[in-house]
Amino acid sequence: MRVKTHILILTALFLSLGCGRGGEQDLDLGRMEAVEELSESLANDLLALSIALRKKDLHTIQTYFEENVVGPSLPVRSGPLEQQVKWISRHGWSGDANPARSRAREEILSEIEILLNHFSVLEDARIKVKEAEFPEEGKGRARISIFLIGRDTAGRREWCKGGGWIEVVRPGGGNWRIRSLDLDGLESQVADIDLFSEVALPAGVAAIFPPFGVAPNLGFASHGAAVADINNDGLLDIAATGVDTNYLYLNLGDGRFRDISKESLVAYAPPGTGPVFLDFDNDGDPDLFFAAVGRQILMENRPDPDGGIRFWNISDLANVDVSTVGFSAVAADVNGDGFTDIYVASYNRYGEVFPNKWYRATNGTRNLLLMNQGDGTFLEAGAEWGVDDERWSYAAGFIDLDGDSDQDLYVANDFGENALFRNDGDHFTEVAKEFGLVDPGFGMGVSFGDFDNDGDLDLHVTNMSSTAGARILGRLSPATLPDRELLAKLASGNSLYENLGGGKFLEVAARSGILAGGWAFGGGFIDFDNDGWEDLYTPNGFISGKSMKDT
């Protein structure tokens, strides 16, 4: 049996926390894995059904149903559209008020067809298994969630979602087939206008990377982007990193960009991970730093005499060419000398796939603090400042959290607790616990913003949430798990820390309704509609394979 990645991670986590150890171990991991194996096979069959739904392929859809299906009529008639908020409307769905009964498969299919034909364009359909039990061989019962995303017949974006219960059978080793179906709470959101339009290709900023796992895209090093006005024309230009090159897109001021990666020389520096613009020499133009796996990179913005944009690789002259597995780079003046310094959040050690401790990993590479000497050079001083720990650090943010006019540092760590380093003038002291900002879990992104408009900055940390993870955790009985709450936090998703003032923060993600964000990485606060309230955007998804099937 193939080792299930989720099981592997969660049981390792579980054991590393000291749960279930000793003579009275009453947690049957073998049984748990067997049930998860069945849940996953059901989830993958329902994914195949989802794809058939998206294609409106009734012929394939019917192979996932028994000849007779028990249940009430499906709610496939859309109710009246009513305004929900601003440009978002909603409507319910209803079916015939018949009680549950045994119905012919054809009847179910014609209802499904009505639902699918509500959409002029169906972009996505997904059925997920939230929880499942398999009381006897070849039979199961599951709570599912379902969503459909597309455009309605009037061309408006519509998102239909709901849940329900299914009973399934698997006769003779084929795929799981639905023998009873009861959908509930189906509701649609409809956008009156297109809030955003994707324009990378016509705007000239599109790029294609090879599939993950295909050379040269072989590592877990990720790629990011930074923005600045590099030529002082009042327009924002974009630097981005890639699998085998760096990118620089010049804003042309007509809605398009020009790829100047090569002519600017940015493409000729080794590929970086996290870019950040900073004016290290205070000459008024933004220079470009790349965190990198290997030696760190600094490129000085020094135009040609004829005005041509050039970024010169001065990494060795400036002494930033220190090796680490750098991910995010963040910049601020740490020691108040008027020159911008750089912190590099560093991740795993080269070749180390797994953390030594799932909950408090310490076998990463050391984080770097590059102190700007004001003479065009930097000095790596992570150890002197006390930030050279070897946790699996993904992202960071500078902020003056204690109001003493120096920059403190918050660091999001994967497989562990996050760090808050208080700036004490010539060194940092870790104070995450005092501030209530430990945030155990899989920290991946840091964003400061004032979500409640009370005049102080709150903190959003991206973490992972996983349907499979939640499913597995749901099976652990509270009695066996003293740290169940902590474990639940680990797979539940993003964190939102409300700044209470006086150096105290309170985690309010669940209360605010933004908890589960999938396998979230970056993003954070953005008031996209200019109403004065910080909204939240988070990109997510770990690895999409050729198959949607999940391991």
Place this chain on the structure above:
Amino acid sequence: MAASADIEPAGNPDYTDRHLDAIFNEGFSFSGYERDMLSLNLGKGKYLNISGVSGTDSISDGRGSIFADFDNDGDLDIFMTSVQGEAHFLFRNNVGERNAFIRVQLEGRESGFDAYGAVVRVKTSSGLLTKIKAGGSGFLSQNDPRLLFGLGKDQEAEWVEVTWPAGRTQRFEHVAAGSAIRIVEGDSLLEQIAEARFRLVDPLSRREEILARTGFRKGEPFPDLLLRDLDQGESRLRDLIRSDRMTLVNLWATYCLPCQAEMPVLQSMQKEFLKAGIDLIGVSIDVATVGGVSGFLEKYGITYPIYTMDENSLSDLFERGEVMIPISFLLDGQGRIMDVLAGWSGDSREELERFISLAGR
């Protein structure tokens, strides 16, 4: 304990652990195909998830994102990076521009030019809006260095206050909505910045997108392919194009299933094409399977002119981008691309009829 000083030089860590075999070798996903999230702040500490209708919910494996007003129209657009496939996304904001805003640009002196860590507070009817000028945030990302404050329907901000990293605080009373202002550390005067406002380009239609992905553009000459007829006679595409007529070049292959549906339809429309002034040419991209071309034509009753290509011609065709077959390029009398039809679906015949009316006008 310090890490060993030297690690492998630039290049990504290579993961070949057996637990990841399923992902690498079996093509499985691991929390893949997730849709990116956008949640609307409703005030009162509540958010509403609007991902599915936002247009920002790509299924790519999203990593970093930057929030920046690329077209200076007063709202934040989103540039997002992923880890494979389509790697850069640019989401144009169509909605923020409906509300008022104030943009604040900071220029540090004592705090250094960047002044990263500076905090700006703006008093509006929504409360005390607070933002930090961050030298990096999110994941591997850095947002617009200028801070954009949404004012809703307010005509002005009661005041704008900046706290510089070096400690000084400056406050400016009654700042009008729609202003882009520059504040210099220690300078008591607000500078109004004149910004060029424009709009990021419109999204492509599906047809335009397919054409764009091929690397060819409307109005540009189609490559002058070296073609070979079924008797091995060589000719250049340019010599087959008649200057007073249009040419429809249909790319296909024997192993392409949709081509088997498309080509009989093309055959049935051949007379209409000719009458309308369109010369139809089929070009097979078969290389290893080129021996099957004649049999294929016989099986499907294809009699319009068919050519094959050598590998050099193929690379002329594929070097600029991604060409998926079947695809048909409509060329003018000078061999320039006028239109394109990609794939084969229920409404493809209508598209071909549109070509005919285009030629017949």
